[in-house]
Amino acid sequence: MSARRQSDTRDRLLRAGERLFRLKGYSGAGLKELGAEAGAPWGSIYHFFPGGKAQLGAETTRFGGELYGAAWRAAFARFDDPGEAIEWVFLSEARILEASDYRNGCPIAAVTLDTASISEDLRAACASAFALWLEILGEALRAAGAPPEAAESLAYLALSAIEGAIILARAAKSPAPLEGTGRLVRQAIDRQAASWK
């Protein structure tokens, strides 16, 4: 059906954007390459995203935010202890990077670094994705008994640390930054958690 195929193509474009942006950055990914990657004809990009690359980038950022937000939620659903869940995400990311030969980074970080200083719309879209993740992390920590302020700062630490560690791991082609950092982030959480009980 037409409506079905429309949303399929649109969805494939968003997925292709997410893949290419984390691979080559926002500016390094061309629209033609993106359309080809999605198996979509050239004109369909401007059919689904009349605002051009900026609109596709903003919606890709929203898409990626939901996608990885769901992954965070799944991790917290899987482990009772939020520290354990967060370290598991670090280790999972290390395995993902190894499997892709350290090519697949974070699409939101990639869009942020290329666009935050030149496009208010794209910067705001990235901020929304990060804010969603921080809220999921904070909620899980509060559910484990963390006071709101402690939950917020620990969420900042965990998200900052994993974003940075992904970059170090990609540059060095090594899982060590993710493994070492993940262990210490968990320790920081566990140490504070002792006083919540």
Next chain:
Amino acid sequence: MSARRQSDTRDRLLRAGERLFRLKGYSGAGLKELGAEAGAPWGSIYHFFPGGKAQLGAETTRFGGELYGAAWRAAFARFDDPGEAIEWVFLSEARILEASDYRNGCPIAAVTLDTASISEDLRAACASAFALWLEILGEALRAAGAPPEAAESLAYLALSAIEGAIILARAAKSPAPLEGTGRLVRQAIDRQAASWK
């Protein structure tokens, strides 16, 4: 003198690269714009960097690595306690971001995200810069009594956390990620440091 002016122009090109890459990313920064920013004529880019943009990117990365490496060293020279020095760097970065309206990120991270998956040379250049910073951090921690393994993992944590926090701060246009994360990184260091004495 000719030799003097040559190195001046070359140096201005490297500084312009460092500024533009952290502003718009590696792929988003054009060579023409970069030459204009440096006040250098168009041809001089290929005079000083026959390898073109890739060579300029790699040498800019080395340049930035030394520049910020010196800043890390200065912080450790200023404070006896490495935890205090590291938190000071987080807070300094927050002030720098505020002063630039959250435009000036880390040039090495920007080059890494745009190039690590497509250029082995540039990836390796970024890895060298990060390795230099990790070595400076590790050395300062060991000088304060940290065992080698603890120094290494704490250096990973501190560098990962500040790189990630810069990205979150830029996206949100807020100093909070740097302030909150810096405080917890310092706590993690201080807590371990108690057992070194």
Next chain:
DNA sequence: GTCTATAATACGATAGAC
């Protein structure tokens, strides 16, 4: 309403003037 052909521009890189 989809898609192809093309426009307008910016890119990195080079060749040639001085």
Next chain:
DNA sequence: GTCTATCGTATTATAGAC
């Protein structure tokens, strides 16, 4: 040896064919 003019190509965006 320095710089200017230009090349070929890739970019984003649009217009028009079907």
